[in-house]
Amino acid sequence: MRIIDDVKLDFKDVLFMPKRSTLSSRKQVSLERTYTFKHSQKQWQGVPIMAANMDGVGTVSMAKALASHKLFTTLVKSVSAEEITQLAQTISPHHFAVSTGTGEADWQRLQDILRDNPHITFICIDVANGYSESFGDFVAKVRNLYPNHTIMAGNVVTADMTQELILRGADIVKVGIGPGSVCTTRKQTGVGYPQLSAIIECADAAHGLGGHIIADGGCTNPGDVAKAFGAGADFVMLGGMLAGHDEGEGQLIEEHHLTQQLDQATQQPIIETKRFVQFYGMSSDTAMKKHHGGVAEYRSSEGKTVKIPYRGAVQATILDLLGGIRSTCTYVGAQNLKQLSKCTTFVRVTQQINNIFS
Ligand SMILES: NC(=O)C1=CN([C@@H]2O[C@H](COP(=O)(O)OP(=O)(O)OC[C@H]3O[C@@H](n4cnc5c(N)ncnc54)[C@H](OP(=O)(O)O)[C@@H]3O)[C@@H](O)[C@H]2O)C=CC1
């Protein structure tokens, strides 16, 4: 047994230190980035924020809405080949990825979709545990058949495995084990790594090889997304922050509550209607029942199912998010998103938010 003693950090453990700046307005800040990927040699331009490949988030409707703001969507694995073909005719294939697991059926589906849609260039190979040898083999197999596609692969949280996946053919490594809003991996297994430190360490490892990383999971507000970029993330992936919207294509749940107030006319208690959306982890009982007909006996669920307030169209959330990050940039003197990590000094804190009224 061995213990790593130096402190590892989460988003909640730091704040950006403000710095002198020449910017006079947040509208001067550009959040677009241009990347050239290591293996595919493809160039990409856009706002590097991604919807996670989760039910209620990585949907076709979400891809359309996010693409109109130049954001990216990793489609859920269950989107049909026909829907993907249609989507590829509606929005630029620069703004979405086809997700796949590593099973034989996944591999067949991926080949079918890419054969029918030669313009699609992004592949997201996504498993809970990116540390297995067979996962690396699968990444190498995909790279071998698709030398010019941009491959994302994960999840991992350490520099060694980030480099290994890049050397086996990944262009972009997805970083995050256990930080997610509907994740119970840390509870079920005790495994994980504080997300801010994972981003810092994996970004450094990837950039040294000309690779890129996605910070996946754990962002709860625009400030956390900004911190992920400040820590060196090339992309930030969001589940919970994009859940609860119309574009998630989920069912609305309406609940009626009796209030204490009386209706003036009828003198009856006023009934208040609250709207919710169900959201769940892709390793939850709910997801496994939906996609695999149940939880296999030798394993347990590593995700939860929650009911979150309905949030309407995703547009307002996107504008709020991008506005927050532009503001971060002006506070630290970054002209654009590319400068943000160079302008970042994090200060460790014991408390970041005043909760007196929440
Ligand atoms: N970032 C994160 O922290 C996590 C993300 N997720 C998300 O949920 C999705 C569904 O997850 P899930 O159904 O659990 O698994 P995956 O879809 O990741 O399963 C991939 C394969 O890995 C094998 N495997 C071996 N060890 C593990 C392990 N510790 N956890 C999971 N699979 C393992 C599985 O085989 P077998 O089932 O026979 O063991 C399966 O064949 C993932 O693809 C990911 O998107 C899930 C958990 C953690």
Ligand SMILES: Nc1nc2c(ncn2[C@@H]2O[C@H](COP(=O)(O)O)[C@@H](O)[C@H]2O)c(=O)[nH]1
């Ligand atoms: N351990 C689990 N992780 C999960 C599950 N479903 C999704 N995820 C991961 O979470 C992120 C999104 O995180 P968020 O904090 O932005 O909501 C997603 O991309 C996956 O990596 C799950 O069931 N278990």
Ligand SMILES: [K+]
């Ligand atoms: K997670």
